Amino acid sequence: MSTPGLRTVDPARHTSWRSRRLDPDHSLGLRLTLAASAAFLVLVPFALLALLVLGAWAPLHRLDGAITDVLHGYAVDHPVWVTLMRVWSEVFAPLPLRAVALLVVIWLLRRGARRLAFWAATTLVVGGLFGPLLKLLVGRDRPDLLDPVARAAGYSFPSGHALNATLAAGVLLLVFLPYAGRGVWRVVLWVAAVLVTVLTGVSRVALGVHFASDVLGGWLLGVAVIAATTAAFTSWRAHTGLRPVHPAREGVAPEIERHPDDT
Known part of the structure; x- marks a missing residue:
């Protein structure tokens, strides 16, 4: 029986922001906090790498130069290797990957998985726009080689091939x-996603059109974008009452296999 003149206090209203963020039972609690923190932690090394590139940090410059010289020397002496790297780089270039991703988005829409299709499209578009913008902001020139085996236009950091391969592989995997x-x-899917991401980046360094740090920057930025959009998507799931998911094990929308309209 309540005492007259006294208001009933709702304990949930007086819990701290930190408590709500770390509460496993809160719809926007622990799982969202951990996912957003993961995105931030991946973005930090990318930002640090970008600052080192902008500042022309000597140790990074020397390391990039040494890797480029070794791979370029091997490429000059092995034309078959160059052909393989060119083919791989063209097959998994941004445009073909975007075309495949567009087909997947259309397929998701036809299955009624509108929110999942929106997540996939948003991840690819947002991440894809970051690449050209950062290239202009950083303004790093590509490697200048005496006997190049391949050429590419535009600025160098971050690698657009590495970024878009990471985004496409991550979206298709999830x-x-x-x-x-x-x-x-499940192992096959993970191996395929990692191989596409890694080999696409390596091919750009092997062809002498990117420094190793350009490719590393593309990988880091791609992972950060995927982590951020996945955090947003999983928080929406919690907010609408869908069960929590472990994206790395079951994807971002496990219901799509049985009930695509729920995604």
């Missing part, structure tokens, strides 16, 4: 993980 089950196909 969309199709629900179809992989718990067996070997």
Whole structure:
């Protein structure tokens, strides 16, 4: 029985912001906080790397130069290797990857998974726009080689190929993980995503059109964008009452395999 003249105090209204963020039962609590923190922690090394590139930090410059010289020397002596790297770089260039991603977005829309399609499109568009903008802001020139085996236009940091390969591989992985089950196909998907991301970046350094730090910057930025948009998508899920998910194990929308309209 309540005492007249006294208001009932709702304990939830007086919990601190930090307590709510770290509360596992809160819809926007622990899981969102950890995901957003992961995105921030990935963005920090990218920002540090960008500052080192802008400041022309001597140790980074020497390391980039040494890696470029070794790979370029190997490329000059091995034309077959150059051909393989060119083919890989063209097949997994930003434009073909965006075309594949567009087909997946259309497929998701036809299945009724509108929110998942929006997440995929947003991740690719936002991440893709960051690349050219940062290239202009940093203004780093590409490697200047006496006997180049390939050429590319524009500025160098971050690598657009590495960025877009990371974005596309990450989006496709998180969309199709629900179809992989718990067996070997999950491993196959992860291996394929990592191979596409890594080899696409390596091909750009092997062809002498990017420094190693350009590729590293593209990878870091791509992972940060995926982590941020995934955090936003999983928070929306919690807010609408859908069960929490572990994106790395089951994708961002496990329901798509059975109930695409829920995503």
